[in-house]
Amino acid sequence: MSLFSKKREPLPPKKNDEMPHSKLGMPYKEWMGMNEDRHKWRNRRWAFLVFINLLFVISFALDLSLLEGSLSGSRLLGFYLLDPYNSFQLLAISIKTEYLPYLxxxxxxxxxxxxxFYSIMGGRSFCSWxxxxxxxxxxxxxxxDYLVKKKKIKEHSFQRGLRYVFWAGFILLxxxxxxxxFETLNPVGILSRAMIYGPGxxxxxxLVIIAFEIVYSKRFWxxxxxxIGATWSIIGNxxxxxxxxELDKCGHCRKCQDVCLVPHELWFVTRGKATNEKHYVGSDCTRCGYCVDVCPGDALNFTVKGLDKIL
Amino acid sequence: MAKENKTNINRRQFLKSTAIAAASMAAIGAGVTYIQKYKRDENNAQELLRPPGAIDEDAFLYACIKCGLCVQICPVHAIKFAGINEDLAYGTPYINAREQACDFSCDSIQCAETCPTAALYFIQFKEAGLKAIEAVQQQGPEALKNINPFEVQVVAMKKVTHIGVAKLNEKTCLAVKGKGFSGTPRGENFNGVLRPQSIKNQDGSKIRKAYPLKEQKYEREICDLCVTECPIGEEAITLKKTTNPDGSVSYKPNVLEGCTGCGVCEMICPTEPASIVIEAGKTYEEVYS
Known part of the structure; x- marks a missing residue:
């Protein structure tokens, strides 16, 4: 949910003959299986993620000036890019010291x-891409998920607001x-450095964090x-x-919520919840494209706001 | 009513998680600070150097965002990341001069230039370089003709570097013992590289490239490798010759105030362990008075 959207009354739930499968004259089950094996965005995303990280590795290994540094701070073709959360921490430190003028x-x-860049690309696109x-x-x-399904372990969930507690907490720290x-604990930086400059x-x-996520709480970190993710959420708002x-193409099967990494962002797909004919997914969305791939009615699509009206 | 109860439970749960989060953050903060301080205090005579231009260690620990740009840019790969098992704060860059010293092969203190957060502070080098060029310009246009301004700048930048100060161990030094040296200083398996100072190109110009040290052969009647290979030159280290009352002659490498602590002497020293070692971050006065 965007911070700026007003609370509105939900639209009346769709009648059966308004559902996309009835319009196509298909049984619901068959309609649901329509895009089962589509992995277009997932494949693109994985390829891009591997490509970017490989670019770091290659730049160091072959001494090229393509993408130097690591994910804490880097140079893309000589142009600097810095992790904003590190920058915020540095600014917080500069309040007490006279370090700021030297930056x-x-x-x-x-x-x-x-x-x-990320306020254009939006949400937590850094995370999944x-x-x-x-x-x-x-x-x-x-x-x-497999272990939970087999009833080997129990799912534990917490409030998402905790992220902002940690956000403020590490700045105060x-x-x-x-x-x-935070940079000492940051698995993003640790993994990035380990890949580029050798493991430690x-x-x-x-490994501890990953193990915790597997056996205790899904996606805990x-x-x-x-x-860092919280920072992107704020920036990408x-x-x-x-x-x-698009509500008219939606059959309320909620398969998108099953695959979504942040299901709360897809609150409007439940029948009778949507307040508009069109909704844009909010800033916690990682733009991963799982929902776009899986949607049987193609109700979810990547778009550029404003541009979609012109075209 | 049921909904209200649920929000209450949620609020209570959130406050509980917040408390746990705050406590764990406080513990982590205290832990990290303590470990970093402990590591530094315990290793006062640490052998690991900070890269050129490093600001005061206390400030360095927060200014460095561990991005690795200095590690990346060093042409001789002198700069390494500290792991948690090393004697420095995790993820900060260091130079182990015995393995690979900074021999100023980049000619422009690139590690400091590339640092985005000024943990390696470049302005001092830039100013020193500009000052040196200005000084030459003031001598008139004639002076510029005979001098390469780039070279002037490089020399000036090198001289303001301060990584530490070299200290000699007279008990093991070959020169003090009156011994010579022939062969490769660190053996056939040593991987360090060095831009040689005492060996010149055939036309007499300086060699620009850094060569593996294992490919270099030296023949010295009195070992003076640390003196002749010093990138700074006679302002930093000289071989002092003393004639004793009984007529015999004794030698000793003499470290001077110009020493930048780059560590080339430590890397090339043929004795094991090295007879000349850099005292990290110390000033000349601190070591020699």
């Missing part, structure tokens, strides 16, 4: 480039300890802790690139 122009460029931890966690999630405490013992920590939902 370089490259810092300013890197910070604003990334903020502008770039983050190497996300890639691991996707497999951990599959394993977790940086302020009080004068250290970038610190990978055990990533990404959903309830990661302040008003982005033009989003997933658009």
């Amino acid at each position: 370089t122009m490259n810092f300013v460029i890197g910070f604003f480039t990334i903020v502008i 770039v983050c190497p931890y996300h890639f691991l966690a996707e497999w951990a999630e599959k394993l977790h 940086a302020f009080f300890t004068q250290r970038l405490v 013992l610190i990978l055990l920590w990533v 990404c959903r309830y802790v990661c302040p 008003i982005s033009p690139v989003a997933v658009k939902f």
